Amino acid sequence: MSLSIVPKMSDSFSRMGKIALSAALISTSIAVGFGVESNTAHAGDLNIYSYRSPILLEPFLTKYTAKTGTRFNVVHAPQGLVTRLKSEGSATKADLVLTVDVSRVEELADTGLLDRLNSPVINKNVPAHLRDVSDTWTALSLRARIVVASDAVKDGEINRIEDLVDPKWKGRICTRKGSHVYNRALLASLIAHHGEEKAETWAQSLVSNLARKPQGNDRAQAKAIWAGECDVAIMNSYYFGKMKFNNKQPEQQDWAKALTLMFLNQDDRGQHVNISAGGIVKTSDNKEEAMAFLEWLTSDEAQQIYASVNYEYPVNPAVPADNEVASWGQFKVDQLPISTIAKLSPAAQIIIDRTGW
Ligand SMILES: [Fe+2]
Incomplete structure (x- = not known):
């Protein structure tokens, strides 16, 4: 070749x-x-x-x-x-x-x-x-953009992405910057489902629940859970596999072990992908x-x-x-057209800037 x-x-x-x-x-x-x-x-x-x-x-x-x-x-x-x-x-x-x-x-x-x-x-x-x-x-x-959580989060406490705004998570959530394409697409999906106003309220409340300033990549959030800096993070599903089987950086295997994977919105529209x-x-x-x-x-x-x-x-x-991927859990996918998410990305970015995510 x-x-x-x-x-x-x-x-x-x-x-x-x-x-x-x-x-x-x-x-x-x-x-x-x-x-x-x-x-x-x-x-x-x-x-x-x-x-x-x-x-x-x-x-x-x-x-x-x-x-x-x-x-x-x-x-x-x-x-x-x-x-x-x-x-x-x-x-x-x-x-x-x-x-x-x-x-x-x-x-x-x-x-x-x-x-x-x-x-x-x-x-x-x-x-x-x-x-x-x-x-x-x-x-x-x-790729599913899921929630990962520490042992401190009980089964059933987070069922929907909307649940992350509950004040009980104050100081307990970690994410990368909102402006990263993965988070922007997630927020665009919330605009599609709830409208801009509610999506902005969601972003604002999420930011007020953050344990630290948004930073690092998705794996850095897993590390932060392992280190006890936060209990809840947003992560693309494949990073779990990449950490779990990482022989070059075996410390990442420990980060993966610290996580429980949660596929979201299964009783309503399905998991954002x-x-x-x-x-x-x-x-x-x-x-x-x-x-x-x-x-x-x-x-x-x-x-x-x-x-x-x-x-x-x-x-x-x-x-x-x-x-291996199937063993993490079966889930229903949000059927929102991916094109719609793309079209709403600029509106999502405005909200991200305004809320300082
Ligand atoms: Fe990635």
């Missing part, structure tokens, strides 16, 4: 973007063991712009290349790919874009650079609420190949890989969740 990355940077990158992207390019070349160069591309190769990290993408590409002979060139960056794509416009070499989080995929769709998928295979494999209303992208995996997603670039000269790969990502074979590499849930309802 040829997996190279294209180092040429768009001039429109901000300084921050440049730093972040160069770091990502370095980590890509280390993670997959390929040089940073672009002159080995072959006709028929698929060029991917990916927000998804190289380690998580590589198993899919390896499997697909072994199956079909299709080779990949991957540009990975944790941010800035939409800017890059916009500045390249129709001259872009990208065939496919893979993202994590609904806001980023919607930002991408808004550029008008993604093609309509119009795929009976994807329409069959992925439920409608997990696809773009304009059909320019599809979700490829699901976020997605990883993919779309095809309009100007791709390799659309048939790009579509075949995207369709394969929604198939039984590929959907199982999402669980084994990142403890995520399949979007394809015909594919059962991985045994």
